[in-house]
Each structure stands twice: as structure tokens, then as C-alpha cells.
Amino acid sequence: MEATDKTVAMPPQRPRFERVQLNTRVRVEIEQMLQRFVVDHNTTVQSSVDLALAEFLAARGYPLPQPTDDRRSR
Numbered sequence: 251m252e253a254t255d256k257t258v259a260m261p262p263q264r265p266r267f268e269r270v271q272l273n274t275r276v277r278v279e280i281e282q283m284l285q286r287f288v289v290d291h292n293t294t295v296q297s298s299v300d301l302a303l304a305e306f307l308a309a310r311g312y313p314l315p316q317p318t319d320d321r322r323s324r
Contacts, residue, residue, distance in 0.1 A: 259301060259305065260291060260293070260301075269296075284298060284299075
């Protein structure tokens with residue numbers, strides 16, 4: 251992997267936020283690339299999709315509120 255000037259955020263290893271089910275379907279090609287990414291970066295689909303959606307929404311003016319300890323699941 252080549253070093254670049256641009257840093258890309260990586261999904262957290264063990265997120266501890268409360269979660270809900272999100273039912274959706276994606277193109278086969280996206281799922282295949284996601285599975286490659288998960289293996290290559292030793293992460294999970296859950297963490298990758300969570301981060302991708304957070305970045306997508308923030309880039310469009312919908313940033314997530316900063317997490318607080320009382321909002322985390324224990």
C-alpha cells in the first residue's frame with residue numbers, strides 16, 4: 251500500500267454505542283469490495299458501514315453529535 255498525503259479514517263475496532271437494525275440492500279459489487287476491505291483491514295462490516303454513513307452524512311451537513319458516556323451501552 252502506497253503512502254499518500256491524505257489520511258483515511260479507519261473504523262474503530264470495538265465500538266460501544268447502542269445499535270439498531272438497519273435493513274437495506276446494496277449492489278453485489280459493493281458487498282464484495284466491503285468484504286475485501288474488512289479482511290484487508292481486520293475490521294467488521296458493522297464498523298465499516300457505521301463509519302461510512304457517519305462520514306457521508308457529515309459531508310452533507312448532518313454531523314453526528316459528540317458521544318457522551320451516558321449514551322454508550324454498557
